[in-house]
Amino acid sequence: MIARSLRLRLIAFAAIAIAVALWAAWHVMGRLFDSYTERRMAITLTHQGNALIAGMRIGADGRPRVDTSDLAARFGRRASGLYWEVLAPGGAARSPSLSGAALATHTHHRAMTVADWRETEIPGPYETDLILVERPVRIGNVTALVRVGEDDAPIDRARDSFAHEMGLFLTALGIALALAAWVQVELGLLPLRKVRRELAAMERHPDRRLGDSHPREIDSLVGAINALADARDEDLVRARRRAADLAHALKTPLAALAAQSRLARAAGAGEAADAIDQTLASAGAALEAEMARARAAANRGSPMVGVSRPGELIESLFAVLERTEAGANLVFDSDVPAGWSLAIDGETLAEIFGNLLDNAARHARRIVQIRAASEPATVRFDIADDGPGIPPDKREIVLRRGMRLDEAGSGHGLGLSIVADLIDATGGTLMLGDAAAGGLLATIRWPAAILTTDPPPAGSA
Amino acid sequence: MRVLVVEDDRAIGGDVERGLASAGFLVDRIEDGEGAWFAGDTEDYAACVLDLGLPGLDGLTVLRKWRGAGRGFPVLILSARGDWTEKVEGIEAGADDYLAKPFQLAELIARVRALVRRAGGHANSRLEVGRLVIDTSRMRLLVEGSEVRTSPLEFRLVNYLAHQAGRAVSVGEIGEHLYGVDDSADANAIEALVMRLRRKIGADAIETRRGFGYLLTGGAG
Numbered sequence: 001m002i003a004r005s006l007r008l009r010l011i012a013f014a015a016i017a018i019a020v021a022l023w024a025a026w027h028v029m030g031r032l033f034d035s036y037t038e039r040r041m042a043i044t045l046t047h048q049g050n051a052l053i054a055g056m057r058i059g060a061d062g063r064p065r066v067d068t069s070d071l072a073a074r075f076g077r078r079a080s081g082l083y084w085e086v087l088a089p090g091g092a093a094r095s096p097s098l099s100g101a102a103l104a105t106h107t108h109h110r111a112m113t114v115a116d117w118r119e120t121e122i123p124g125p126y127e128t129d130l131i132l133v134e135r136p137v138r139i140g141n142v143t144a145l146v147r148v149g150e151d152d153a154p155i156d157r158a159r160d161s162f163a164h165e166m167g168l169f170l171t172a173l174g175i176a177l178a179l180a181a182w183v184q185v186e187l188g189l190l191p192l193r194k195v196r197r198e199l200a201a202m203e204r205h206p207d208r209r210l211g212d213s214h215p216r217e218i219d220s221l222v223g224a225i226n227a228l229a230d231a232r233d234e235d236l237v238r239a240r241r242r243a244a245d246l247a248h249a250l251k252t253p254l255a256a257l258a259a260q261s262r263l264a265r266a267a268g269a270g271e272a273a274d275a276i277d278q279t280l281a282s283a284g285a286a287l288e289a290e291m292a293r294a295r296a297a298a299n300r301g302s303p304m305v306g307v308s309r310p311g312e313l314i315e316s317l318f319a320v321l322e323r324t325e326a327g328a329n330l331v332f333d334s335d336v337p338a339g340w341s342l343a344i345d346g347e348t349l350a351e352i353f354g355n356l357l358d359n360a361a362r363h364a365r366r367i368v369q370i371r372a373a374s375e376p377a378t379v380r381f382d383i384a385d386d387g388p389g390i391p392p393d394k395r396e397i398v399l400r401r402g403m404r405l406d407e408a409g410s411g412h413g414l415g416l417s418i419v420a421d422l423i424d425a426t427g428g429t430l431m432l433g434d435a436a437a438g439g440l441l442a443t444i445r446w447p448a449a450i451l452t453t454d455p456p457p458a459g460s461a
Numbered sequence: 462m463r464v465l466v467v468e469d470d471r472a473i474g475g476d477v478e479r480g481l482a483s484a485g486f487l488v489d490r491i492e493d494g495e496g497a498w499f500a501g502d503t504e505d506y507a508a509c510v511l512d513l514g515l516p517g518l519d520g521l522t523v524l525r526k527w528r529g530a531g532r533g534f535p536v537l538i539l540s541a542r543g544d545w546t547e548k549v550e551g552i553e554a555g556a557d558d559y560l561a562k563p564f565q566l567a568e569l570i571a572r573v574r575a576l577v578r579r580a581g582g583h584a585n586s587r588l589e590v591g592r593l594v595i596d597t598s599r600m601r602l603l604v605e606g607s608e609v610r611t612s613p614l615e616f617r618l619v620n621y622l623a624h625q626a627g628r629a630v631s632v633g634e635i636g637e638h639l640y641g642v643d644d645s646a647d648a649n650a651i652e653a654l655v656m657r658l659r660r661k662i663g664a665d666a667i668e669t670r671r672g673f674g675y676l677l678t679g680g681a682g
Contacts, residue, residue, distance in 0.1 A: 355545070
């Protein structure tokens with residue numbers, strides 16, 4: 001899931017980086033605190049040691065003697081946590097706080113030379129560790145080792161409490177940083193959300209393109225998407241043109257062949273001419289049907305190229321139909337609002353409405369009506385005539401591939417099944433029913449998303 | 462009666478020429494757009510059969526040039542594409558009828574005959590009603606001097622009403638004139654027809670007289 005989501009990926013990486021950095025900071029700060037307080041303690045112990053050396057002498061028996069009057073009172077209390085010890089070849093002297101016990105020794109005492117104070121840590125006499133400073137001191141010809149130590153338990157306690165408080169603070173800081181990272185990621189991804197919105201709009205309105213107000217970083221992506229959309233539009237237009245050219249290339253020879261058949265008939269070969277005519281008629285019908293199917297296939301799966309205004313288109317189709325033999329005596333009536341646009345290209349929409357209206361005109365008695373309605377989820381067009389209609393049990397048959405009820409009406413108009421194919425390819429449905437006036441009612445429904453409406457012109461009611 | 466046939470395919474052109482000639486027409490046949498433009502511009506024809514896919518100028522351009530120059534003879538378009546967009550383009554360019562290839566020669570001859578009859582079979586009269594001018598010789602309707610495109614049925618209705626000289630005409634009488642029968646089932650169609658006509662010539666041009674019918678006033682002329 002993280003691999004697929006930029007947002008999750010960015011936020012997860014930021015959270016991990018923040019956690020690792022804060023955890024390392026917590027550790028390093030604990031260490032620094034430790035070494036700082038230990039150094040502070042060692043300095044204090046050194047001062048005590050210097051006071052000890054000042055009041056120290058070697059007795060005649062070779063044992064060290066120490067004047068304790070200048071030393072801290074804690075040296076005098078038993079197990080006070082503050083201890084001293086002087087080791088000389090002739091004997092040792094110890095602070096009363098040790099109660100006669102000796103401080104732990106380590107092996108390299110003999111190797112030590114007269115130098116400055118040396119800091120170390122040893123196990124203490126009463127179970128806790130000691131911070132110890134020690135140095136050899138030469139008095140006359142005797143070298144004595146002076147050692148001063150203090151219990152480090154208070155340091156440990158201070159460090160634990162420091163670590164606890166620091167931990168709380170760093171956790172709060174971590175949360176604040178993670179929130180900041182989340183806000184940053186959201187803001188950073190806003191332009192992509194805009195691209196997504198624009199792409200969705202492009203799907204519904206194929207003539208639209210992505211805007212040019214995108215961040216520089218995704219400029220090339222936006223450009224590539226727009227170029228792809230342009231190329232697809234051009235491909236589709238080219239494919240249509242090629243199909244039209246093919247139709248022209250095939251239909252003209254068919255018409256020429258028809259002329260030859262008439263010559264044959266005139267020469268007395270009537271039966272042969274009949275056969276040729278029959279073949280020509282079916283070839284022409286097949287050609288027309290396959291062209292329509294090719295158009296439907298070209299539309300299917302790819303968003304429509306262009307936008308059409310059904311109100312104007314339907315009036316233009318009326319003008320064509322009013323000039324046909326069937327349409328000359330009919331009233332064509334439409335209430336499609338002039339301000340409507342559909343995200344379907346003009347040629348496809350012309351085929352859909354042209355063929356349905358033509359079909360209605362060939363069966364109507366007096367009137368062909370087209371009614372439009374915008375419903376919450378769909379936009380609906382009803383094409384009704386007052387002709388004989390199609391009985392309910394035959395409606396499914398006429399919508400089936402390659403079927404048409406009136407084989408006689410050749411040349412003009414495609415079968416309803418091909419119109420249904422075209423409507424399906426544009427994301428709509430075709431249903432057949434009974435018109436109020438008694439004829440066939442063809443109802444097209446498209447998703448409401450393909451409809452855009454202009455505001456009515458100013459001044460209109 | 463002279464008819465112009467413009468078709469670049471010799472077999473089809475020859476066939477159409479023979480067919481029209483045997484139907485009694487005098488046929489001029491031309492195979493390219495430039496030649497067709499010139500012939501239509503300079504000669505008087507009763508009708509023209511025009512193929513759209515021509516070498517040189519295409520058929521639609523030729524038709525637009527003729528109509529732009531005021532040449533009004535009826536034109537029947539022949540086309541191989543046969544799609545609705547092309548039919549709309551053809552009618553909007555000024556064609557009067559449309560036939561898709563491959564076609565039956567008998568149908569073509571019948572259509573040419575109908576075009577010629579429609580263009581020439583009317584009494585040459587010019588009626589003025591309000592701001593309307595009804596030109597029956599060319600089946601044209603003018604509103605304040607500019608032509609309004611009407612369907613044949615719409616023209617017949619406005620022409621009939623215009624001839625009733627200020628008399629309101631009942632729906633039944635209109636039905637009888639338009640359809641040859643007075644059938645109450647036709648009332649809806651006639652009402653829709655009047656509505657469409659009003660949209661084209663102005664709502665006030667046809668008044669409804671309750672109980673009597675429709676009266677053509679032509680609006681304030």
